[in-house]
Amino acid sequence: MLNTSNVAHSILTEENDNYNSNNNNNNSLLLNDLSFHNDDIIINGSLHYAVYDTTLFDVLKVDPEDFASQITLMDLPVFKSITPDELISCNWSSKSKLEKAFHIVQFTRRFNQVNFWTQGELLRADILKNRIEILSHFIRVAKKLFDFNNINACMAVVMALQSAPIYRLQKTWMGLSKRDRTTFSNLKEFVSSNENWKRLRHHLTNTKLPCIPYLGIYLTDIIRIDTLHPHRGGLETNQRKNALNNICRIISEFQQSTYEFLKPIECVQNYLASVRYMEELQTFVEDQNFKQSLIIEPDDQNDSCSEKLQKNLEKSASFKIVHVDTSSISLHRRTLSDFNNSNYHSSSNKSATLPCRTSANKSLLDDSVLGDPVTEEPSSGNESCEEVILKAKEYIKTNNKHHHIIQGISLSLSSLSMKEPLDPYNDSLIPSNYNFQGSLERKCLLKNYKKPNITKWKKYWVAICEHLIFFHKQKSFLITLPIRLNRQTLIKNSDDLSIIQSTLSNINITLTETDRLYYRQNPSKCQSITDWLIVLSQRKNRNEIQLSDLTKGSMYKFKFENEAIANIWFQRLKEASTFKQKNSQLSENLIALD
Amino acid sequence: MDYAYVFKYIIIGDINVGKSCLLLQFTDKRFQSAHDCTIGVEFGSRIVNVAEKGVKLQIWDTAGQEQFRSIIRSYYRGAAGALLVYDITKRTTFDHLTMWINDLRNYSTSNMVIVLIGNKCDLSDRREVQKEEGEAFARDHGLIFIETSAKTAVNVEDAFIKTAREICNKIDDGVFDLTNEMCGIKIHHKLPNENPNTRRNSNPNQTSGC
Secondary structure (H helix, E strand, O other), X not given: OOOOHHHOOOOOOHHHHHHHHHOOOHHHHHHHHXXXXXXXXXXXOOOOOOXXXXXXXXXXXXXXXXXXXXXXXXXXXXXXXXXXXXXXXXXXXXOOHHHHOHHHHHHHHHHHHHHHHHHHHHHOOOOHHXXXXXXXXXXXXXXXXXXXXXXXXXXXXXXXXXXXXXXXXXXXXXXXXXXXXXXXXXXXXXXXXXXXXXXXXXXXXXXXXXXXXXXXXXXXXHHHHHHHOOOOOOOOOHHHHHXXXXXXXXXXXXXXXXXXXXXXXXXXXXXXXHOOOOHHHHHHHHHHHHHHHHHHOOOOOOOHHHHHHHXXXXXXXXHHHHHHHHHHHHHHHHOXXXXXXXXXXXXXXXXXXXXXXXXXXXXXXXXXXXXXXXXOOHHXXXXXXXXXXXXXXXXXXXXXXXXXXXXXXXXXXXXXOOOOOEOOOOOOOOOOOOOEEEEEEEEEEEEOOEOOOOOOOEEEEEEEEOOEEEEEOEOOOOXXXXXXXXXXXXXXXXXXXXXXXXXXXXXXXXXXXXXXXXXXXXXXXXXXXXXXXXXXXXXXXXXXXXEEEOOOOEEEEEEOOOHHHHHHHHHHHHHHXXXXXXXXXXXXXXXXXX | OOOOEEEEEEEEEXXXXXXXXXXXXXXXXXXXXXXXXXXXXXXXEEEEEEOOEEEEEEEEEOOOOOOOHHHHHHHHHOOOEEEEEEEOOOHHHHHOHHHHHHHHHHHOOOOOEEEEEEEOHHHHHHOOOOHHHHHHHHHHHOOEEEEOEOOOOEOHHHHHHHHHHHHHHHHHOOXXXXXXXXXXXXXXXXXXXXXXXXXXXXXXXXXXXO
């Protein structure tokens, strides 16, 4: 998803590291921040552009002129590398485009990258005021691009602002100042395709260098010439040759352009380059962008339903949170151990031991407690987790015998079709429906496009089940004390439901952080990681995996003790992120529960 | 030649279905013969006579710009008519129609008139899509259907003019909000030196706009 792609660091290459090692000045600091090994230093933006991180890059902090100049400097070499052969081949849209028209493809990629970056930046601003500011900012970027005579990028920005998801944001457009509106309407006129791009053609034939033209016009012209004078083997007709040569000559003249007067700004270029653009995902991103647009400014008539849907989802989310609350309190009644009694104690006291749970949504540090599916697109098919839990909850409601909510979760889990459980620690204590689980350290780098104020490594027991990951927090008791171990085994009762039976055993052990019992039995958070970006980083003796949810702007890092474990997790997380859900099967299973 | 309206059209469809060919055949009578092919501002437009009115058709050809996807989608919005083209000798181009239709429905104005064109009907010996299939698809999606040959000019005029006639009908029914430029229809303002009485009654003959 390109709109949000800048959330994620693109897969950062060694170049950053090389660069860092060569620079020990302030710049290296900002690049460190950009790099994968970012330690989340939060600095105030006192240095000009010094605070730089792709994850929370604020476009408003960069002057439009600097964006325009850097985009131009990035476009120029790509444009210059286009060869006449590529143009004449007419193969830039064909299957063999990468072999026969590589540089044209690269150049159109630049166009699309700028285009989707613009759309994405606007759509991720969910507050109207911000959005207006960003729109105005981009209009100025487009104007500057025009001033630099980078018509290609100017058009990319203007067309992005004219694209379906942005065009329909009426409230945003209404908020523009008169000056911005005039500027934009002039730009719009300029790039209009009316009368065969009259104004644009006029400009391009009369302009002085430097200029990076909009290539699309020439590409269409070449196709027209090719249609008019097809090349049927043998010698080319003179008309065809002349007409094509004419276009190649025009392009090669533009390729003489230099932009020596523009100074490179490394961090802005790095940021712009980090905006991910994948051609294969384009349709998907376009659809996502449109949905996002409907969310931030719902239509008055047609899309009131989508708004409603959104509200319903919110309701169900708060519902879920309540349900987690209950679970933490009710759990202890069922389990019979010292540890759980102590847990009961604290929870019944409503003391600070479980403050986060009772204070609902945002309390779980950076977690949103099962709340993440809230913003899930209704049609995306990702709501299955939520559905399952809701249905389980309903089931529990109607069956007073089993009103333990957390069991609802385990019930719903058991209803999912499971893969072979694989447990690296071979821990028989876990009633596992999970595909894979283990302990790790997690840090949140980004949440809803915002960097959390406090961010540090926290230990979790993490389990993967299909496309879902479950987080179990550490228990609140002191781990160094010998405790009575609560051994639990999983049996099946007459209703064919998995329940947890506890047996007591008096073993004195000291738990370490790789032990399952070091963590709470019940997950505090469940997230679908479908389509997340999973990146493994094993440099500088670190074994980390970065998980990025490009749609919602969340980013986490997992840390592992050694390479082997990190590798296994990487594979498993990858599998989970691409896991195909079988919704129909799922609902059948739920019915079977009743 | 005078005209009362300007209609904006777009031509879309898979690569190599003959989009440019159709346009050239329609707007440029010299298509078959060689000429210097200067691509000027009038390229892609032509005035036709529809329902006793002169109408200037301004056609946006997206050929060659398929990679600039965002541009193509924003074209949809300002067009009154769309020519959705497939190649009767290539099954895949027909199979992709649903995708194109969805795209159009999502991003165009709801009143857009769409004509489905099965192109290259001169190559009927290599036919992979039957005429009945095209008709059925058009019926299911509420489109006008026509088979053409851009090469031999069969039905090309018809495709463009049928679309224009349908748009005219819709204008008469008051479906379009002509004050909104985004509907793809512009009322042509008379030049000051023009006599308003002769404007409507002029007898437009169908000549090339070039």
